[in-house]
Amino acid sequence: MAQSAQQGPLFFREWRHEHPVIERAEGMYLYGADGRRYLDAAGGVHVVGIGHGVQEVVDAMERQARKVCFAYGGAFTNQAQWDLADKILALAPPGMRKVYFVSGGSEANEIALTAIHHYFVEKGKPTKTRVIARWQSYHGSTVGAMSMTGNVLRRRDHSAYALPFPHINPCNCYRCPYGSTYPECGLACAWELDRTIRREGPDTIAAFIAEPLVGTTAGAFTPPPGYYEVIRQVCDQHDVLFVADEVITGFGRTGQKFGSDHWQAVPDIITCAKGISSGYAPIGAVVIQDKIWQAFAQGPRDTFFIGYTFSGHPVSCATALAVQNYLEKHDLIKRSAAMGDYLKRRLLDLAERTPSIGEVRGKGLMLGVEFVRDKASKKPFPAEAHFAGRVVRAALAKGLHLIGSSGTADGEVGDHLLITPPFIITEAQCDEMVAILEETLCEVMSNG
Ligand SMILES: Cc1ncc(COP(=O)(O)O)c(C=O)c1O
Incomplete structure (x- = not known):
């Protein structure tokens, strides 16, 4: 179930894209009204540190x-x-x-x-x-x-x-x-x-x-x-x-x-x-x-x-x-550092086997993944390819919420993800995130 952005009273920021209706959230996951589950790799939009739905x-x-x-x-x-x-x-x-x-x-x-x-x-x-x-x-x-x-x-x-x-x-x-x-x-x-x-x-x-x-x-x-x-x-x-x-x-x-x-x-x-x-x-x-x-x-x-x-x-x-x-x-700042190290290692491994990842950078659970068309020359994808946007939407369809943006290389071209999950993320959830991201990148690359 998604809220069609062109219809209805809401003025969406990106009105050409559908917005799933979220009914509840718990821990690392958002749950859609249609029963779908989304792993929150962006902490909403670099916001959620302690996880969703903490009762206290x-x-x-x-x-x-x-x-x-x-x-x-x-x-x-x-x-x-x-x-x-x-x-x-x-x-x-x-x-x-x-x-x-x-x-x-x-x-x-x-x-x-x-x-x-x-x-x-x-x-x-x-x-x-x-x-x-x-x-x-x-x-x-x-x-x-x-x-x-x-x-x-x-x-x-x-x-x-x-x-x-x-x-x-x-x-x-x-x-x-x-x-x-x-x-x-x-x-x-x-x-x-x-x-x-x-x-x-x-x-x-x-x-x-x-x-x-x-x-x-x-x-x-x-x-x-x-x-x-x-x-x-x-x-x-x-x-x-x-x-x-x-x-x-x-x-x-x-x-x-x-x-x-x-x-x-x-x-x-x-x-x-x-x-x-x-x-x-x-x-x-x-x-x-x-x-x-x-x-x-x-x-x-x-x-x-x-x-x-x-x-x-x-x-x-x-x-x-x-x-x-x-x-x-819950000593979650220490956990942000430790889980950030783990997730960064996993993303660096992914970068080694993925031609479209030019660099993985950042500290703690604030990690950037920069995309390139060619690793050796660091040439970015053309702006018309909307690479980051396509990755974000394809990942969402697979149950992974990411935030990506463009203009990374010089303000005009270049694409990246900013990965900022809640600090409560486990190693298994980091692995799940990297696996969906890898599958997503293969799909987006093979679609040209
Ligand atoms: C570094 C930085 N400063 C300021 C803002 C603006 O914050 P808000 O959207 O809460 O007005 C943002 C939002 O993403 C941000 O990332």
């Missing part, structure tokens, strides 16, 4: 809903909000001081943008307004977040109203933008930030934003050692804030608490969403360093005017708190 999280939601579902955050607070903020600060890198709740990743990046500007106004540097981001990144669909987003395909239709934010090359060792290799490259792509700030004018640049590992739009581009240490050094030198967009990488996805923990480079701001609540409720957060809070606290103003109706929603906060407690109780 549902109980926590119910308990909170029975107490109070909504009390306006501009006038009231709630205990769940305080407890969750404490929990996030305990997990976050050193020096993080305050948490501002929102409802998702785009909102988190919008708030970060306005908080950055407020910070520099308080510091007497109001001309610092622009943010440098990277090509092939994704930071959300609202105007500010889309202006930072460097994904060409997503920007194309929306650039008319995008803010004039500069972009630098991503760190992509498989297709180095400088045609070099690590470590001989000297991390040229990180030093590009320095050149760009100087060229644009340090007095106009407020921040640099990056996903620790680039997610949906690049299939887990993973910087080598030293990359973010250079970024941190350059930001410090020019009084530019470093924002880590941890919407996917936060809360254990990469096998560490935050993606930033893989490097010795503590961000000034972390934006997060998805994994906070494992998808049980919509929530995101902006986490700021003490130095930013001090500028707010000591400045002449006492109001941050930008906010959202559902910021700090009691049920969302209680849900996310229960999810984080569950993650801790």
